[in-house]
Amino acid sequence: MDGFIASTSRAAKPLRPLTLLIAAPRGFCAGVDRAIRIVELTIEKHGAPVYVRHEIVHNRYVVDKLRQKGAVFVEELDEVPDGAPVVFSAHGVPKVVEMDATTRGIDYVDATCPLVSKVHRQAERLVEQGRHILFIGHRGHPEVIGTFGQVPAGAMTLVETLADVERLTVDDPANLAFLTQTTLSLDDTAEIVEALRRRFPAIAMPRGEDICYATSNRQAAVKELAAQCDAIVVIGSPNSSNSVRLVEVAERVGTRSILVDCAAELDLTWLKGVDTLGITAGASAPECLVRELVERLGRHFAIEERELDGVVEKIIFKLPRALEPA
């Protein structure tokens, strides 16, 4: 009865129009897709629990879903009971972790993204050639820890900023090389590389691009989006390097941007004055979170949704042989 009185006494206020532009490509990359599949298949093969060293990918929703299916996330192998299967995360692990697993007889599956493994192999080769590596990356990120762990201590120096380049002291400038983390900002990295080449003209460059295709494509897409929007919502977790970079790239273009883990996290007052809102998602954020945000906005605004054209990604990474279907 109360509801009836309310609906007749107040005319429904028309919803404010809001145009939604959706970036393409966005969301899951091939490395994330493969890593999640590896955990699911390992649970199917061995039954729960399956231990995963570090968050398989940096996304809260993905981690919670896998936890519900029987994954147990740990930071170190000593948290894993004897005899339990283990998956290594997509970010890669130092060699010593694999050696420890082998010594303990742990049945492990390595979900390291093949593009991260490629950087590992490059690092090994450069050290074999007698070069010292300057590694452009973010201190403390598991991918950086994993890559440093491929070479002897002291063979690699971390470079995070332009100021770091100026401060560098090296023993043999004629025998240097640089490598990068896969999920960096293309623009920031280009500036650091330029500074390195200015200071050390003989520095060897990686043969291919280390910043991966998914990071590059998502940054190009968010740049295009930023040029057409009043504000941008990036869906991703705060510890996801490539998601945080998307916010930075959009802000560099001059477009106000925010990172949210899920639709419910977005404070709608943040949309004050926004007529055209861009939406994208980091490489570890699933598409269902984008749809959830669009649906929530549809309850509060008269939305019109359009997806931008972008690169169509067809890359698929093979599963480890042990998990391939028979």
Ligand code: SF4
């Ligand atoms: S973001 Fe790039 S390096 Fe990281 S998992 Fe995806 S494809 Fe691999």
